[in-house]
Amino acid sequence: MRSILILAWKDIRLALRYRVAAFFHYVFPVLYAILVGYMMSGIVGLGVGMYRGTVSLAVVDQDQTEVSAGFLRHLQTARELKIHQVDFDAAKEMVRLRRCAAYLVVQNGFASTGWLFDPAGQPKMHLVTDEARLAEGQIVRGMVYTQLMDYIRSHFLRGLTDNPQQSAKLRAVFRTYLEVDTQIDARLKGQLVDFLDGWQHAEETQPNSGSQRPSGPTMAAESGRFKDKSLLREIFPVTFPQGVIWAMLFSAAFFAISIVEERAQGTLQRLRMAPLSRLQLLLGKGLACMLNGLTASLALMIVGILFFEIRPDSYVLLLAGLLSAALCFSGMMMLLASLSRTPAAAEAISLSALLVMAMLGGAMVPEVVMPPFAKAISNYVPVKWAVMAMEGPIRRDFSFGEMAPYCLGLVLFGMACYVAGVCVFRRTEN
Numbered sequence: 001m002r003s004i005l006i007l008a009w010k011d012i013r014l015a016l017r018y019r020v021a022a023f024f025h026y027v028f029p030v031l032y033a034i035l036v037g038y039m040m041s042g043i044v045g046l047g048v049g050m051y052r053g054t055v056s057l058a059v060v061d062q063d064q065t066e067v068s069a070g071f072l073r074h075l076q077t078a079r080e081l082k083i084h085q086v087d088f089d090a091a092k093e094m095v096r097l098r099r100c101a102a103y104l105v106v107q108n109g110f111a112s113t114g115w116l117f118d119p120a121g122q123p124k125m126h127l128v129t130d131e132a133r134l135a136e137g138q139i140v141r142g143m144v145y146t147q148l149m150d151y152i153r154s155h156f157l158r159g160l161t162d163n164p165q166q167s168a169k170l171r172a173v174f175r176t177y178l179e180v181d182t183q184i185d186a187r188l189k190g191q192l193v194d195f196l197d198g199w200q201h202a203e204e205t206q207p208n209s210g211s212q213r214p215s216g217p218t219m220a221a222e223s224g225r226f227k228d229k230s231l232l233r234e235i236f237p238v239t240f241p242q243g244v245i246w247a248m249l250f251s252a253a254f255f256a257i258s259i260v261e262e263r264a265q266g267t268l269q270r271l272r273m274a275p276l277s278r279l280q281l282l283l284g285k286g287l288a289c290m291l292n293g294l295t296a297s298l299a300l301m302i303v304g305i306l307f308f309e310i311r312p313d314s315y316v317l318l319l320a321g322l323l324s325a326a327l328c329f330s331g332m333m334m335l336l337a338s339l340s341r342t343p344a345a346a347e348a349i350s351l352s353a354l355l356v357m358a359m360l361g362g363a364m365v366p367e368v369v370m371p372p373f374a375k376a377i378s379n380y381v382p383v384k385w386a387v388m389a390m391e392g393p394i395r396r397d398f399s400f401g402e403m404a405p406y407c408l409g410l411v412l413f414g415m416a417c418y419v420a421g422v423c424v425f426r427r428t429e430n
Contacts, residue, residue, distance in 0.1 A: 012292050021254050025250055025251055026247070026299060029244065029246045029247040029296065029297075032239070032243045033242065033300065034308075036242070037240075037308075054081065055082065055101050055139050055140055056082045056084060056094075056101060057081050057082065058085075058094045058095065058100045058103035058104070059072055059104045060087060060091050060105045060106065062088070062105060062106060062108050063108050063111055068110045071147075071148070072106070075144065075151075077147070080139060096396055098388075098396070100130075101133045101137060102127060102136070102140045102141075104125060104126070104144060105127075107125060110124045110125060112124070123148070125148075127141060129141065132238050145184065174192075175193075178193060236304060236309075237391070238391065240308070240310060241386075241387050241390035241391045241394065242363045244301070244322070246363065247300060248293040248297060248325055248329040251289055251292045251293035252293065252333035252350065252354060253333075253350040253354055255285060255288060255330075255333050256350045257337075259333075259334075259337040260337055260343050260345070260346035264342060282421075282425065285334070285337075286331070293326045293329055294322060294326040297322050298322065301318070312394050313393050313398075317392070318390065320407055321386075321389035321392065321393060324411050325386040325390065327411055327414040328385075328386065328413055330414060331414030331418035331421070332353075332354075332382070333350075334418045335418070336349055336353060336354075336421075337350075337421065357381050357382065357383045360377055360381045361381040361383025361386070361387060362378060382410060382414075386410060389406040
């Protein structure tokens, strides 16, 4: 065991000696987490027209009337939304566990139509969005708002707008709603105002034409805050786990390349002359990779805790997530190193494989812009397991039972990759 530790310490010192490698292990992940966090803090949401996927929305029908059921059926016609009708507790859990971007509560009394013609009233419904998924939250809000207007038009306002005086009254009501709704997206509000102007112009030029499609009321909505922080401090708990992924990716790539270089130069063969078995040598290499990635990750998290108000719910679970991820990437490093015969091949294979996993796992490309097939694949990518294992105790209040599947998956995958890499080394050793 002492020999393995000495070998691991030698490799870690070698990694620190290379300034470029040390920069990407320890400095770049911190810069990534901070810079991306500041850039994301300025995002207020994407327009619905720019979005090409579907957003999951949990819906709670507390009213249990034909009117509320009809609205939910109408809401399901929106192609941009994937509706899950559940109870209130299940809806909150689905948002907390990132299974849905928001939840909508249709409250008791929704069927009352008094708010249709009262600018001071509101429909009894409440939308709560995940504050870490701002773009999806804006999409959900815009689509629910639009579907509510369509439902009112098609079910409550039939024939009312054939009377020009009634149409003018409705337009005044809708304009008042738009003025008092301060949360609606500015782009959507502008489109609705333009529509009202066009409706009025059409009636003035053709007084008997009536209405085509009136607007609708405001809606109570908020961003669900799992922790009391400013917007910027809510973004960093998302970007710092991504920074940890980059630290471990660079560590795995560096040690995979170094193993292949030592093998090509005959260094591994010379080390075999010492009282070390092949397994001890490879264990030392794997331990060095794991400790280097873990050290860089811990340094990154310490920076986040000290300077960016990251407050994990459980430091024990966070450490368990970091250890599991470090072991997983160490195992992947060994497998990638065993598949290469030259340093150039090791560099190409390692960086390509790890970057693709980072892209599919959400450390590079946001999950919201992924097509459906990529989202399905990401569930089987270890990078996503690592992100969830670190994000869980940082901002999602994961319990031990909720953390266990991710940590166990990382450990088992890393051990399988390590065993496979050792077996390939034995078969290909000169």
